C-alpha cells in the first residue's frame with residue numbers, strides 16, 4: 001500500500017461509503033466505487049474527479065449476486081493499483097426476528113457477512129505477495145449489544161468484527177492492516193430503508209464526523225475503531241476480560257457446575 005494507492009469502496013453510492021470516497025479523494029487516492037445504483041455512482045465520481053483531480057472508476061455490482069460478486073473479486077485480485085479495500089456495503093432489517101422472512105435473513109447475511117469475507121479473501125493473497133495493503137470493514141456497535149433487539153443484523157456485525165480481529169492477527173504479521181469500524185447510529189438513508197425516522201433517535205452522528213473519526217483510527221493503525229465510544233478504557237477492559245478466559249478453555253473435564261446430572 002502506498003500513500004496514494006487506489007481504494008475500492010463497496011456501498012459507495014450513499015452514506016458512509018460516499019463519505020469514505022470523498023475523504024480518500026481529498027487525500028489524493030484514485031478510487032473504484034462499487035454499488036448497484038450506477039447513476040448515483042457516476043454523479044459522485046464526476047464530482048470527485050472535478051474537485052480532487054483523482055481518477056475514479058465505477059463498478060456497478062450487487063454484491064449479493066454471484067456473478068457481480070465474482071466480478072468485484074476479480075477486480076480485487078487483478079488490479080495491482082488497489083491497495084485499500086473498504087468493505088462498507090450493508091443494510092439493516094426491519095422488525096423483530098419472528099417477523100423477518102427467511103429470504104430477507106438470507107439476503108442480509110449475504111450482504112453484511114458473506115460479501116465482506118469473500119472480498120477480503122479475494123484481495124488478501126495479492127496484499128500478502130506485496131507485503132502491504134489495508135482492509136477496512138464497516139461493522140457496528142450493534143454487534144456488541146444483543147440488548148438492542150436487532151438479532152440478525154447484530155449477528156452479521158459481530159461476524160464482521162470477529163472476522164476483522166481474526167484477520168488482523170493472521171494478516172498483520174504479513175504487512176496487512178485490517179481495521180474494524182464500529183459506528184453507532186449515523187445519519188444515512190439506511191434508517192429510512194427500514195422504516196425508521198432517523199430524527200426520532202436519541203443521538204445520531206453526522207456521516208462526515210463518523211468517517212473522519214474512523215480515518216483517525218485508520219491513521220493510528222487501530223485494529224478496532226469505535227467512534228462513539230468516549231471511554232477507550234472500556235474497550236480495553238472488555239478485550240482483557242475476554243482474553244483472560246482463553247487459557248481456561250483447554251479442559252479435560254466439564255466445569256463443576258455441570259457435573260451433577262448423572
Ligand SMILES: NC(=O)C1=CN([C@@H]2O[C@H](COP(=O)(O)OP(=O)(O)OC[C@H]3O[C@@H](n4cnc5c(N)ncnc54)[C@H](OP(=O)(O)O)[C@@H]3O)[C@@H](O)[C@H]2O)C=CC1
Pocket residue numbers: 010011012013014015016017034035036037038040061062063064088089090091092111138139140141182183184185186187188189190191193
Ligand atoms: N447508518 C448507521 O447508523 C450505521 C451504519 N452502519 C453500517 O455502515 C455501512 C454503510 O451503511 P450506511 O451508509 O448507513 O447505509 P446507506 O443505506 O446510506 O448506504 C448503503 C450503501 O450500500 C450499498 N448497497 C446496499 N446493498 C447493496 C448490494 N446488494 N450490493 C452493493 N451495494 C449495496 C448502497 O448502494 P446501492 O443501493 O446503490 O447498491 C449504498 O451505497 C453498512 O455496513 C451499515 O451496516 C453501521 C452502524 C451504524
Ligand SMILES: CC(=O)[C@H](N)C(=O)O
Pocket residue numbers: 091092093139140141142150153183184185186190
Ligand atoms: C441499528 C442499525 O441498523 C444501524 N445500522 C446500526 O448499526 O446502528
